[in-house]
Amino acid sequence: MSDFLLEPDVIFLNHGSFGACPRPVFEEYQRWQTRLERQPVRFLARELPEVLANARSEVAHYLGAQPTEVVFVPNPTFAANTIARCLPLGPGEEVLMTDHEYGACRFAFQFAAQQKGFRVVEQPIRLPVESNDSIVEAFWQGVTPNTKLIFISQITSATALTLPVAQICARAREAGILTMIDGAHAPGQIDVNLAEIGADFYTATCHKWMCAPKGSGIFHVREDRQHLIEPLVVGWGWGKEKTFHRENEFLEYHEWLGTHDPSAFLTVPTAIAWQREQMTLEVRQRARDLVRTAVDSASQIDGIERVHADPFFCQMGLIDLTALQIEPDALKSRLYDTYKIEAPVIRWQERTFVRISAHAYTTQQHIESLILALREIAG
Known part of the structure; x- marks a missing residue:
């Protein structure tokens, strides 16, 4: 397909690692970068809040969420670190995940466990799997009275296995257990509706199967859980002298991490439009x-x-x-x-x-x- 910039002499069967950006999306990305560099102060200080809100609204609608529940992040590793560091997890408590989880996100929880004293439990899911029900039952064998958070992938990176996350989230909700879904490989590969999945926290890349520029991801936190999440990076959105005012504290705390190039985030609506037209x-x-x-x-x-x-x-x-x-x-x-x-x-x-x-x-x-x-x- 001529839309892609991939080298023609390479047989590229690894879209899952970093994605590939189509030419129209990449050109829009460069347009945003040029606009930023022509007048950085005007763009970052005066224009960015509105265009970023528009981009956030588009990706929230695409994923079946409310705009006030979604912020852009560089990648799911960032979101996993936010959850691992912020949730009040301590000695005797457990975070349950499968043994299929992505290494960087798993490491984020293991690192926090060393600091806080909680346990990370990796429940085996044997391959091949037989049914969604068998996956749920096998995974639920790892749940104990100490399980406070479930962290699982919607589509696993290492094993390319689609997990029944909506079933697991529903069961966790009944048990009073928080859930976080790593959807890095889901949006753009399968239809995603965050309201139907029902997770407390959800993260995904936009630069993989959605084909947005590298360094674009989303972090979704249900409105009734936002009080649990402190900013991983404290900046101008936090203090009394906050520079950027958003609809709620969740957006203020997490949307502005300091000076960076937001062009990848702002290109996501173009990637969504390309998806709808081409994919x-x-x-x-x-x-x-x-x-x-x-x-x-x-x-x-x-x-x-x-x-x-x-x-x-x-x-x-x-x-x-x-x-x-x-x-x-x-x-x-x-x-x-x-x-x-x-x-x-x-x-x-x-x-x-x-x-x-x-x-x-x-x-x-x-x-x-x-x-x-x-x-x-x-x-």
Whole structure:
């Protein structure tokens, strides 16, 4: 697809890591940067509050939330640190997550646990999974009277598994347990409605599957939970002499982190418009079909196995190369150096996975090239 700036000689099957920004979105990003540099004081001090509020309103509407419940953040790692540092968690209390969670966010809670004395519990979810109900039941085995917060991904990074987050949030609400969802891989890959998910806290990237510029993410906090969240970075939005006045304290505390380039945030509405125009249901389904073809074809090769059944993956799929006994870094280097294939090789629970992503620019030839490379490597 000509909209993307990707190098044409690379088979890019790793949209899941950092995304890829389409040309129209990138050009809008540069337009905002130019506008900022032409008159920085006017832009940051006088114009930014209104244009940022407009962008926040658009992304909130896109995700099924209220504008006063959403702030822009650089990435989900930032939001996870905010929750881990701010929630009043202490000795004897527990944060429950799966053993599939993204490393940086997991580390944020482990670091805070060392400081505050609470425990981080990683509940195993065995692969392959059988049903959403089986996932919920397996995960709920980790809940104890000490569980105060559940932190789980909507789509896991390491294993590309779609988790039934709405079911888990509903059950947690009945038990009086707070919930935070890491939706880094969800918006733009699947439809997201935060009101229906019902999490207390939700974070996501805009620069992955939404195709916005790098460094754009959102942090959603339900209005009745906002009093729990203190700013991770204290700046001009906090004190009596606050420079920026917003609709409520949550926005004042968290929206202005000091001088930075907000252009990535302001470009998100353009990325949303591009999504609606270009990433139609047919285009998404084609990408999913390509991933399914890749997984099905790869699993026919001796030493390679599929991991998930169709309902549990979308535009990211997983194949298991553990039986080939190849060191992950060596495998990743060979895929790129020999075949010009950019795909992550992941080590998880003593297993070696290759994660395959497909987007609008992915072609059948890309998948065929991957399968040919895997056959040669396995041979």
